[in-house]
Structures are given as C-alpha cells and as structure tokens.
Amino acid sequence: MKPAKFEYVAPVTVAAAVEALLAASGEGKVLAGGQSLLPLLNFRMTRPAVLVDLNGIKELSFIELRDDYVAIGALTRHREIEQSPLIASKLPVMAAAMRHVAHLAIRNRGTIGGSLSHADPAAELPMLSLFYGASLLVQGPSGRRIIAAEDFFVDALTNCLKPEEIVVEIDFPILQQNGWAFEEVARRFGDFALASIAVSVRRGASTIEDARVAVMGVADTPLRLKEVEGQLRGIAIDDQMPDRFSELVTSSVSANGDLHASAEYRQHLLGQLARRAMQTALASEGDRR
Ligand SMILES: Cc1cc2nc3c(=O)[nH]c(=O)nc-3n(C[C@H](O)[C@H](O)[C@H](O)COP(=O)(O)OP(=O)(O)OC[C@H]3O[C@@H](n4cnc5c(N)ncnc54)[C@H](O)[C@@H]3O)c2cc1C
The missing domain is CATH 3.30.390.50 (CO dehydrogenase flavoprotein, C-terminal domain)
Structure with a gap:
C-alpha cells in the first residue's frame, strides 16, 4: 500500500519543527528513522496531514559524557550507540543490548528518540531508559521540560508526549556497579x-x-x-x-x-x-x- 497524502516539511532547527507541529493542529507527525512510522503510513494505520522530518536537524545527533551521566541526542542512530566506545565503557548494559535491536539495516536508520517515542513494550531502548533511570528532555511550544522515563511510557505504543512536543535528548545516569x-x-x-x-x-x-x-x-x-x-x-x-x-x-x-x-x-x-x-x-x- 501507499501512504495517504500528506504535506512534507524538513526544518533544520527544533524550534521550526515544533512550529510546524503546532501549525498542523494535532495532525502532524515527526519522522526520525522511519523504521516504525513508514510501515504504519504505508498500511494507512496513521494518516498525518503533515510529516515533519527531523533528519536535517544536526544538533539532535550526539553522544556526550557530562559529569555523572551520558547525554544522547534523540536523532542518534542505534548503530552509533552500538559502536560508541563511550557507551561501552559507561553504559555497558546498553552496549550489550544494542546488537539485539532489530537487524543491521534497521539499526543504521532507527534512532533512540524514535524508539522511545514509539514505546514498543518489547523494544530494548525503552527498557534501558527505565533501567538507568533516564530523563527525557522534550521541547514544545512553551519551551523545554524534563520527563522521567518512568513517567514516559503510558501503555503499549503510547507515550505521554503532547502532539506538538519533540524528544530532543535523553540523559542516562552512570550506575556504580561491578x-x-x-x-x-x-x-x-x-x-x-x-x-x-x-x-x-x-x-x-x-x-x-x-x-x-x-x-x-x-x-x-x-x-x-x-x-x-x-x-x-x-x-x-x-x-x-x-x-x-x-x-x-x-x-x-x-x-x-x-x-x-x-x-x-x-x-x-x-x-x-x-x-x-x-x-x-x-x-x-x-x-x-
Ligand atoms: C522488522 C523490524 C524489527 C524491529 N525489531 C526491533 C527490535 O528487536 N528492538 C527494537 O527496539 N526495535 C525494533 N524495531 C524498531 C526500530 O528500532 C525502530 O527504529 C524504532 O522503533 C523507531 O525508531 P525510528 O527512528 O525509526 O522512528 P520513526 O519510525 O521515525 O518514528 C516512530 C514514532 O516515533 C515518533 N518520533 C520519532 N522521533 C521522535 C522524537 N524525537 N520526538 C517525538 N516523537 C518522535 C514518530 O512520530 C513515530 O510516531 C524493529 C523495526 C522493524 C521494522
């Protein structure tokens, strides 16, 4: 099948992406890696009027060590996390889990922000966000707010985001473990x-x-x-x-x-x-x- 007709926008800042979602009045959807969203579009299980492509927003892709936590940008690909020496040394459980996330072609495109937002109950990154006690930094029309991972997942395939909000960063505390x-x-x-x-x-x-x-x-x-x-x-x-x-x-x-x-x-x-x-x-x- 082919998706229903939609308008496509490709902003280069998070603020512009939020603006596009706001203008879509609840009929907008964010596109990240597309690995979960595109099948849903093709089967017409979702029919957004506007598709807001995040892939041109460079500031959303990073893995950084900050004091006692690792910050990961929402557009960071699964494969980058899997191959990151920083993740391997500071978040070893995540490093071990990443090779179980789908297949290589999907890991090359899929993103951490997409995986958390899709909220599949059998997906590794949502579980890891709970395991590490992660915080999600989210941007909407009235600015940024922080959501604890334990409050983010409401039900199967359902998160607590408002329609105009975008996940921009996820912070994973480093556990003291041996x-x-x-x-x-x-x-x-x-x-x-x-x-x-x-x-x-x-x-x-x-x-x-x-x-x-x-x-x-x-x-x-x-x-x-x-x-x-x-x-x-x-x-x-x-x-x-x-x-x-x-x-x-x-x-x-x-x-x-x-x-x-x-x-x-x-x-x-x-x-x-x-x-x-x-x-x-x-x-x-x-x-x-
Ligand atoms: C055959 C197959 C097998 C898979 N197996 C696994 C598996 O074993 N384990 C696993 O964890 N995953 C698996 N996946 C899912 C894969 O990891 C996807 O990459 C992931 O679920 C979605 O990430 P994405 O970047 O592709 O998001 P997209 O498909 O682009 O988006 C998914 C949803 O999240 C929303 N969204 C995306 N980014 C943001 C953001 N920054 N802020 C707010 N909303 C956002 C979109 O609007 C959409 O509703 C599989 C997928 C396929 C097709």
Whole structure:
C-alpha cells in the first residue's frame, strides 16, 4: 500500500519543527528513522496531514559524557550507540543490548528518540531508559521540560508526549556497579524480544550493596522492578542467589500472552533469563563501568 497524502516539511532547527507541529493542529507527525512510522503510513494505520522530518536537524545527533551521566541526542542512530566506545565503557548494559535491536539495516536508520517515542513494550531502548533511570528532555511550544522515563511510557505504543512536543535528548545516569548482565530471547536474533531482563549489581565483600533490575516483553510497558531491587539490597551472595533471584522476579511479574507466546511460556522464560542474568552479573570481574 501507499501512504495517504500528506504535506512534507524538513526544518533544520527544533524550534521550526515544533512550529510546524503546532501549525498542523494535532495532525502532524515527526519522522526520525522511519523504521516504525513508514510501515504504519504505508498500511494507512496513521494518516498525518503533515510529516515533519527531523533528519536535517544536526544538533539532535550526539553522544556526550557530562559529569555523572551520558547525554544522547534523540536523532542518534542505534548503530552509533552500538559502536560508541563511550557507551561501552559507561553504559555497558546498553552496549550489550544494542546488537539485539532489530537487524543491521534497521539499526543504521532507527534512532533512540524514535524508539522511545514509539514505546514498543518489547523494544530494548525503552527498557534501558527505565533501567538507568533516564530523563527525557522534550521541547514544545512553551519551551523545554524534563520527563522521567518512568513517567514516559503510558501503555503499549503510547507515550505521554503532547502532539506538538519533540524528544530532543535523553540523559542516562552512570550506575556504580561491578557486575551486570543483559539476557534476551527472541524467535530469531534481531526480532522483538519474547522476554528480556537487564541486571546490574554493586557487590560488597559478601553481600549485594545495590541492584538494578528491569524487564521487557512481558507486559504492556517495560518494567523496572524496584521491589526486587529493594529485596536484593543487603542480601548474602551465595550459590543459591541466582535461584532466589529468579523466584523474586517471577513472583513480582505476571507475564502477558499474545500470538507470539503464551503467558505461561513468557513467565517461564523470564525465570530462566533472570537466573542466567544473575549468574553472569555475579561472575563479572572488576568494575566494568
Ligand atoms: C522488522 C523490524 C524489527 C524491529 N525489531 C526491533 C527490535 O528487536 N528492538 C527494537 O527496539 N526495535 C525494533 N524495531 C524498531 C526500530 O528500532 C525502530 O527504529 C524504532 O522503533 C523507531 O525508531 P525510528 O527512528 O525509526 O522512528 P520513526 O519510525 O521515525 O518514528 C516512530 C514514532 O516515533 C515518533 N518520533 C520519532 N522521533 C521522535 C522524537 N524525537 N520526538 C517525538 N516523537 C518522535 C514518530 O512520530 C513515530 O510516531 C524493529 C523495526 C522493524 C521494522
């Protein structure tokens, strides 16, 4: 199929892009990498009157270290994140997850701002934004505001942006950790995840001092498991730890089923992935930040 007719504009500043969205009175849509939007246009599942192409806005593409966080411009391509030495050293869980994001051709075009805004519950970057406790910097007609990742994802494929707002930057705090893991199962490598988990721990001499846990593919949005994180704090590290962690994760999540996998299978997968992730996180050597 072909898209319904639309007007195309290609601004070179964020302010001009916001202005174009405002002028479209709710009938505008932003185009980033086009990897999710173009199929929706072609199937006429969305029919914007105006398409606002962000690709000419150079200021939206960057990866920068700033104090204790890494700032990523919304138009930064998945492949740039995957190949960035800065991401590998400061956000290693993200670096490990990026090669699971779709296939190479899609990673060459797809952007982090597009992935977060599309809000697919089985997509890696939305889950990573929760995992790291990221903040999204958003620009609209009345200026810029910051949205915490945990407030951004409202439902499957639904975010909290107003129609005239554009994500311009995402800030990822650097975690103090000395063990981490990212585990995922998809039907084929590069497909959307059936289930996935990200874990990081700060290990003391014999206990877990701090932990981060997030999962995806099992609910309508990605989930950060703060209760599980709390239960891990201060817990003794021993051989039973991966099994206990698996139980904690599966008892705090009730997986969804769909045409790709039943709820029971996803729940089982999550338990297996959690066990494997904790084994890896506890086996990691040294500070791998
Ligand atoms: C076959 C296939 C497999 C895939 N597998 C995976 C996978 O395994 N994991 C995964 O994470 N992703 C996967 N994807 C999705 C891919 O990562 C997309 O790149 C991503 O979802 C959308 O990014 P984009 O830059 O292409 O956004 P676009 O398609 O251009 O836009 C997507 C949506 O976000 C909005 N938008 C874009 N940028 C902004 C912005 N800065 N501010 C506000 N709104 C914005 C658009 O208006 C649109 O509604 C897959 C895609 C395909 C086609």
